[in-house]
Amino acid sequence: MADNTETAIFLGIDTGGTYTDAVLWSERDGVIAKAKALTTRHDLSVGIAGAVERIVEETAIRPADIRLVSMSTTLATNALVEGQGGRIALVMIGFSQADLEKADLKTALGSDPVVFVPGGHDVYGRPQLLDTAALSEALPNLAREVTGFAICAYFAVRNPEHEIAVRDLIRNVTGLPVTCSHELSAKLNGPRRALTTVLNARLIAMIDRLVAATEGFLDRSGIHAPLMVVRGDGALVTAAFARHRPIETILSGPAASLVGARHMTGLDNAIVSDIGGTTTDVAVLDKGRPRLDPNGATVGGFRTMVEAVAMRTFGLGGDSEVSLDDNAMAPSIKLGPRRLVPLSLLAANHGESVLAHLERQVKAPNVGRLDGRFALRTGVPAQLSSGLSKSEAELYERITSAPQPLDRLLASISQAATVNRLVARGLVHVSGFTPSDACHVLGLQDNWNAEAARYGAILYARRKDGAGRSLCDTPEEVAHRTYDALIRRSSEVVLETAFAEDELDGPETAASPLVQRALSGDGRIAGVKLAIDRPIIGLGASAPVYYPAVGAMLGAECVVPTDTDVANALGAVVGQVRVSVEAHVSQPAEGVFRVMAGEVLKDLPFEEDAIAFAETVLRQQVSDLALQAGTDEGQIVVSRNISAATVEDQRKFIEAVLIATASGRPRIVH
Structure with missing residues (x-):
């Protein structure tokens, strides 16, 4: 990077359900200017232009001076919470009708069509016979009824060739967007992968419109800087990367707000609650870092396989x-x-x-x-x-x-x-x-x-x-009751998150009579008081209106930062690019060690050679992915988890999982 990175001006944008925020920031000067405009869903570029043009005019900064643009958004999260999204078709390869009953897949699909195709692979990546005749017959009609396709094949994470073949067939016939499950997750559990893929396919058109609107505005404004998007784990990726994998932008806004909260307050330990128009997002900041949810993000009641901050999202907001x-x-x-x-x-x-x-x-x-x-x-x-x-x-x-x-x-x-x-x-x-x-x-x-x-x-x-x-x-009475209801529910969602972090049943514990008595301040013989071991950081434009009262109800210190209204936009420009890829090594037969890394499938005779080959492949894959995601200086770390057993004093190899992670600051225009 150039020596003058400290003075480089970054533009952060957050497109929320109600407002679009913009902030100009540099490492040396911090927040230079900020502004808000109403989000215009019919044409997102109007709201973006309203916010960005205001801060550019206010500061007299030339568009050419902006070296990087980074964006967070709650649109994907809001869409899932509200049950919105395009109508898609799911293609299940090697699965049965009974698999729709698992992982809430049937609920997520609703009335969207499903096509079952014979095929798929076993745990070692060996194929079953693929038969696409029924799909080929259905495609012409489906092309007129849906906005995109989701594909999930049995054990595609071990061998994705059937997903790739079906993807190519659908694209050739329909020209519509297609999402494959192996592109989104390397984890087993086909129905949950299918669910994640369905949600991704639904969101493609929405995120595509957001990116296109932003790129169009930037081009018209003479801002020719790279455009980044915040993922749900707080990492940055290029807009092109996000367009293909929009599901990874769920919790993008909340993740950016956590990064922004830490940056603004300097607090290492806090409960961060971000209230927007549609949702309230609550997470715990511990030792300066947000915890990632090891089981995948849950949004709108659906447990996905998307790696994201351990954020609890509630359908509660000013609107x-x-x-x-x-x-x-x-x-x-x-x-x-x-x-x-x-x-x-x-x-x-x-x-x-x-x-x-x-x-x-x-x-x-x-x-x-x-x-x-x-x-x-x-x-x-x-x-x-x-x-x-x-x-x-x-x-x-x-x-x-x-x-x-x-x-x-x-x-x-x-x-x-x-x-x-x-x-x-x-x-x-x-x-x-x-x-x-x-x-x-x-x-x-x-x-x-x-x-x-x-x-x-x-x-x-x-x-x-x-x-x-x-x-x-x-x-006035109905207004007071509505205001009080929001304070009460906001306090409950903070407690639900705190209880869940303490490994209790969050909703059940918060709803218990003793906790409800404490929130009501009910002065009976047995009074109950609650205590939280860390301050609450209230984020969002309406946080100053609600969160002092929430802090009072919970008996906790409440911090509402000066720039709380643009926390997401600020968090969008202070993050890093971070991507990961995963490989598996198995032993389908004595003397055969099978490496499965994305689309690479190779057998080797020795364990050490197989693991070394897997690491070499992963380093190349994650390096390429980091470039696509937007960094030229990705630092690569590879972790190995080798499972083996001892049987009659003999070591027996079971499986090896290797994960390569690359991280670095995003590239900026010089």
């Missing part, structure tokens, strides 16, 4: 849907997991028409179940609407880019389920009352339209409890 527990006589307020467009934000963007409809509903003599709800298109490309049912297509045709009140749009309450399915496909936004609106009513926020927020609170206050009484007497 969470506010709903009522209708099963109780005195219904309590529930938050999330779905994100709504806040009414205050909708009115800020779309003006008087939103206020007019809200005023009409407030003046109506009777409460409607659809009051305070609007629908509008997200603006995604037309091809992403493929595969809709007749009723879904008809309703989608009537929904426009301008918000329409649901009480006028829908012919019946039952059609609300159709709207929800369009939301799940990422085609439609629903707007309604959220904690962000409650904060506008209470004067804790003032960045959007407070009048629309107040109308939304009035409509919510008029809802009936089990006895037919209004939920609240005033809009």
Whole structure:
């Protein structure tokens, strides 16, 4: 790298569900400037441009002075939490229908099509007969119904040749994106690999749009620097790398926030809680480093094989849907997991028409179940609407880019389920009352339209409890109850994470009567107090609004850093590139040691030769991968784990696993 790296200016971008953040940073000067703009899902480049242009104008820095651009995003995480993504087809090679019942694979697939193909390999990489006749017959129709394909073959991590053959067939016939399971994980457990591959295939179009929008904006702006993306383990990779493996960007935003939290506070031990519009992400910082989850990241209820920070993600944020527990006589307020467009934000963007409809509903003599709800298109490309049912297509045709009140749009309450399915496909936004609106009513926020927020609170206050009484007497009361619900739930998710780190059942322990009594401050004979052994770092634009109260409820020190609102964008530019590859050596027969490393399969007569060959292959593979991932100075470390047994005083080789890791700072333009 050049000698003047200390003064090189880096641009960090974080594209979240609600806001896009940008920060200019250098090693010598730290944060030079920062800005926010609303995320524009119909055209992500608009939100990116809004944030970046503001800080470039503020600092008078020339675009050519920017030497590296790095980006984190919560879009992939939010999509999985909200059950969104493109419609894909799964090709299972060598598996049976029964395998869909494992690892929540059937749940993740939903109504997406599956094709079973004979083939696959055994544990030593020996093939079964591959027969693609049924797949070839189905491909022309599938090409019109899906946005991409996921392929998982039996023991593909030992020999990926069948996945490669089927991938080439699908690409030749359809031209659509294809994800192979062996590209994402070297671990056994076919159904979980298939699940990870399905989620990756769903996310490709979304991440591709994000990268394309960013690259397009950078090019138009004269910023000709490498573009990096933060992975879920906090490492940086090139945009091209992330485009092919978008699943690795789940927890990208939270991972970047951990890096940013450590950088901003200097704290080695803390609980980091990052609240956004859609999710709250909580992790424990221990001895200066976030712990990686050895079992793979869990997002949206699905356990993937993606290596990521041990982060617990909850569908809780400033834009969470506010709903009522209708099963109780005195219904309590529930938050999330779905994100709504806040009414205050909708009115800020779309003006008087939103206020007019809200005023009409407030003046109506009777409460409607659809009051305070609007629908509008997200603006995604037309091809992403493929595969809709007749009723879904008809309703989608009537929904426009301008918000329409649901009480006028829908012919019946039952059609609300159709709207929800369009939301799940990422085609439609629903707007309604959220904690962000409650904060506008209470004067804790003032960045959007407070009048629309107040109308939304009035409509919510008029809802009936089990006895037919209004939920609240005033809009301020419903706003306070919503705010308090978010503080209470935020405290619970911090405790869930802390208990889980202590190897307890997090959700069950946090829900126990004693813990709930402690959170309520219930002053009975047996009072209970909670203690956390480290401070809480509150991150996110709304953290100053909520997290001092969370710290007070938990009796813990709460630190909200000065640049907490751009923690993710800052974390995106202070990380390193890090990639790993894995090889296995087995002994399928006496005197035969089989090396399986990616697409390399080779038999050697001696154990030492096989392990040495595996290491040589791995060093070359990880070096090539590090270059693709964006570093020219990758430092390589190889670990060996050799399993052997002693039988009748004779050593018996079982298996060897070698992992090569390369890490280094990203390359910058000189």
